[in-house]
Amino acid sequence: MSHGYLTIVPRAISLALLTIGFAAPVFAADPVKIGLLEDESGNFAIAVIPKIHATQLAVEEINAKGGILGRPIKLIHYDTQSDNTRFQEMARRLIQQDKVDVIFGAFSSASREAIRPIMDKAKQLYFYNNQYEGGVCDANVFVTGAVPEQQFSTLVPWLMEKYGKKVYTIAADYNFGQISAEWVRNIVKQNGGTMVGEEFIPLSVSQFSQTIQKIQKAKPDVLMTLLVGANQASFYEQQASANLNIPMGSSVNVGQAYEHKRFKPPALKDMYVTANYIEEIDSPESNDFKKRFHAKFPNEPYINQEAANAYNVVYLYKNAVEKANSTDMKAVRKALESGDICTTGASGKVCIDPKSHHQSHTIYLVHVKADHSVEIPKVWSDIKPYWLGEAGCDLSKRDDFSQYTPSNPPKK
Amino acid sequence: MRLDFLYTAFAFFYQFADAFAFLILCAIGLAIIFGMMGIINLAHGEFIMCGAYVTVLTARRGLPLPLAMLCGALAAALIGMALERLIIRRLYGRLFDSIVATWAISLMATQATLMIMGPSTEGLQTPFGSFELGGLSFSVYRALLPWFALALLGIVYWIFMHTTYGMHARATIQNAPMAKALGINTGRIYGLTFGLGAGLAGLTGALYAPTMTTVPTMGSAFIVQSFVTVVLGGADVLLGAAPAAAILALLQAGLTTSYGQLIGQIGLLVTAIIVVRVLPKGISGWLARDAG
Numbered sequence: 179m180s181h182g183y184l185t186i187v188p189r190a191i192s193l194a195l196l197t198i199g200f201a202a203p204v205f206a207a208d209p210v211k212i213g214l215l216e217d218e219s220g221n222f223a224i225a226v227i228p229k230i231h232a233t234q235l236a237v238e239e240i241n242a243k244g245g246i247l248g249r250p251i252k253l254i255h256y257d258t259q260s261d262n263t264r265f266q267e268m269a270r271r272l273i274q275q276d277k278v279d280v281i282f283g284a285f286s287s288a289s290r291e292a293i294r295p296i297m298d299k300a301k302q303l304y305f306y307n308n309q310y311e312g313g314v315c316d317a318n319v320f321v322t323g324a325v326p327e328q329q330f331s332t333l334v335p336w337l338m339e340k341y342g343k344k345v346y347t348i349a350a351d352y353n354f355g356q357i358s359a360e361w362v363r364n365i366v367k368q369n370g371g372t373m374v375g376e377e378f379i380p381l382s383v384s385q386f387s388q389t390i391q392k393i394q395k396a397k398p399d400v401l402m403t404l405l406v407g408a409n410q411a412s413f414y415e416q417q418a419s420a421n422l423n424i425p426m427g428s429s430v431n432v433g434q435a436y437e438h439k440r441f442k443p444p445a446l447k448d449m450y451v452t453a454n455y456i457e458e459i460d461s462p463e464s465n466d467f468k469k470r471f472h473a474k475f476p477n478e479p480y481i482n483q484e485a486a487n488a489y490n491v492v493y494l495y496k497n498a499v500e501k502a503n504s505t506d507m508k509a510v511r512k513a514l515e516s517g518d519i520c521t522t523g524a525s526g527k528v529c530i531d532p533k534s535h536h537q538s539h540t541i542y543l544v545h546v547k548a549d550h551s552v553e554i555p556k557v558w559s560d561i562k563p564y565w566l567g568e569a570g571c572d573l574s575k576r577d578d579f580s581q582y583t584p585s586n587p588p589k590k
Numbered sequence: 591m592r593l594d595f596l597y598t599a600f601a602f603f604y605q606f607a608d609a610f611a612f613l614i615l616c617a618i619g620l621a622i623i624f625g626m627m628g629i630i631n632l633a634h635g636e637f638i639m640c641g642a643y644v645t646v647l648t649a650r651r652g653l654p655l656p657l658a659m660l661c662g663a664l665a666a667a668l669i670g671m672a673l674e675r676l677i678i679r680r681l682y683g684r685l686f687d688s689i690v691a692t693w694a695i696s697l698m699a700t701q702a703t704l705m706i707m708g709p710s711t712e713g714l715q716t717p718f719g720s721f722e723l724g725g726l727s728f729s730v731y732r733a734l735l736p737w738f739a740l741a742l743l744g745i746v747y748w749i750f751m752h753t754t755y756g757m758h759a760r761a762t763i764q765n766a767p768m769a770k771a772l773g774i775n776t777g778r779i780y781g782l783t784f785g786l787g788a789g790l791a792g793l794t795g796a797l798y799a800p801t802m803t804t805v806p807t808m809g810s811a812f813i814v815q816s817f818v819t820v821v822l823g824g825a826d827v828l829l830g831a832a833p834a835a836a837i838l839a840l841l842q843a844g845l846t847t848s849y850g851q852l853i854g855q856i857g858l859l860v861t862a863i864i865v866v867r868v869l870p871k872g873i874s875g876w877l878a879r880d881a882g
Binding site (some may be wrong): 219 | 601604605608609612701704708709710711712713714715716719720722725726727728729730731732800801802803805806807808810811814843846847850851852854855
């Protein structure tokens with residue numbers, strides 16, 4: 179009885195939809211459907227909300243200029259709430275129900291790893307538009323954020339040259355922190371330095387007195403702080419109030435959650451970050467990007483690195499679809515692997531690397547001063563994501579679905 | 591040589607006191623609401639967050655920090671009393687319903703704060719600077735927090751043992767119908783007690799506001815420690831909270847200093863599991879049985 183009723187309802191709805199479909203004017207083109215999975219709420223919302231806005235800005239711009247191949251973009255966005263389970267649910271929904279042409283998004287590496295198998299099972303084209311610990315060699319995945327070889331091979335030697343060779347690392351205790359710390363360890367060793375300490379800290383920790391004391395006892399020249407999330411961000415105020423006073427290096431701060439704007443000076447004094455974009459960059463491309471961004475989102479507190487990455491992704495995808503002349507995922511992937519898919523965004527020209535599916539970057543060394551104003555003492559332009567390709571990942575020739583680390587490279 | 595030993599001892603004592611202060615301040619509001627009213631308040635972290643936010647906002651408007659902290663505590667207390675009147679009052683004696691309801695309040699409070707205040711707020715600077723001892727430097731403010739925590743315990747003890755409200759509250763907890771028969775307005779007592787618990791949570795948020803990032807989800811940073819301390823301490827906040835926090839702080843400071851934050855956290859949780867198994871009524875239950 180109830181079973182019969184249940185089957186009738188969807189039929190009635192689809193019949194109604196059909197009628198409406200015939201009645202409505204026929205559109206010249208179906209929209210290109212882009213699925214967006216981003217944390218609008220929860221622990222990561224601070225860094226992610228500018229990403230969502232940047233994606234919306236790019237979509238609006240492209241639609242205003244006639245869309246992709248004459249088709250408008252339809253952005254389907256679900257709030258993943260900084261929750262990995264929700265990422266998986268919403269990824270399945272985008273693939274099975276919404277049948278999107280491409281998926282963008284994810285902030286934390288844990289959430290990316292939660293949805294990557296779902297993408298692979300469905301052979302769904304997916305762009306991870308965020309800075310991360312590197313090493314994902316996956317046929318269906320393209321990565322447009324900066325990776326350790328781009329951030330650490332520049333930052334760590336520069337810091338060791340300037341301040342000394344004894345390095346201490348504190349890192350968030352999950353895949354991002356563990357793998358980033360491994361990169362730091364290797365680069366320190368290659369440059370003749372020593373690790374005087376290393377600690378992995380659970381994401382729930384917000385009190386750092388013991389950690390600060392351990393660092394003081396080890397007397398490092400440089401402290402690498404690979405901390406993630408709002409809880410761990412409390413470290414900076416606490417280290418400043420204990421007068422730790424050691425130059426800090428990071429691949430995540432300032433560029434993502436704009437700590438230099440949110441914390442009272444001098445919590446971040448002498449923090450050095452390698453970022454592929456920050457709002458303070460004063461270049462024609464950056465100023466133009468900021469102007470358009472603020473026109474649409476006048477109350478944005480900060481335009482961060484991931485906003486620049488998220489913006490670029492939409493254009494990279496557009497260029498690839500136009501090269502392929504289709505939204506067919508295989509054809510788009512082939513176009514992306516051609517080696518000439520580039521876009522010029524807020525931080526200059528960036529291109530997709532065919533072998534690793536990663537992206538080249540301009541890397542800015544950002545120094546936070548005692549009053550939390552920033553200077554950029556050095557810029558490295560066109561830094562390639564070289565490591566995966568050198569290690570033997572070549573997705574243009576051979577499919578793979580793994581994440582590799584320096585201690586666990588691809589089998590040759 | 592002897593001086594070195596003293597420095598090491600002080601460094602460890604500072605770590606112990608720092609952890610002790612955090613645990614006591616985390617737990618005190620929760621312990622009062624749980625112990626006195628039998629309500630498991632999963633929105634405890636959000637009362638802490640509320641206290642921190644009000645402190646930061648009022649201090650940034652130019653209010654002196656101590657007054658701003660008082661505002662934080664008062665705001666949390668008032669919101670607590672309003673929630674008690676509107677929602678919690680209907681849930682006395684319904685343990686599981688109260689868990690679900692307070693959890694819902696917690697989710698709504700976090701999300702509402704995010705929507706109204708945005709994902710982040712500019713913080714405060716920790717006052718008083720730092721001092722140096724034996725090559726290590728310490729935060730003065732954090733060194734003071736344990737004394738705040740002890741003073742707060744003293745005040746709570748005084749409120750419950752030496753004021754009319756305290757006597758009425760204890761009478762209501764022991765036997766509510768009898769207290770009512772003797773003319774005590776038990777409804778008002780429950781409202782005040784919930785307000786007191788919420789206000790103390792707010793004060794915790796206020797005290798930690800200058801040392802942490804003020805974000806809508808900051809309550810979650812306190813919640814595990816507060817529940818572990820209350821579980822270990824048992825229902826009687828006056829008897830249980832201090833020894834429970836002392837034991838946990840000793841364990842956590844020792845383990846974290848020697849083995850790092852991860853082992854420190856694990857130690858905290860393993861202790862809670864063992865205590866629930868061995869002393870299901872917590873330390874205060876065990877002490878009370880010995881005394882009686």
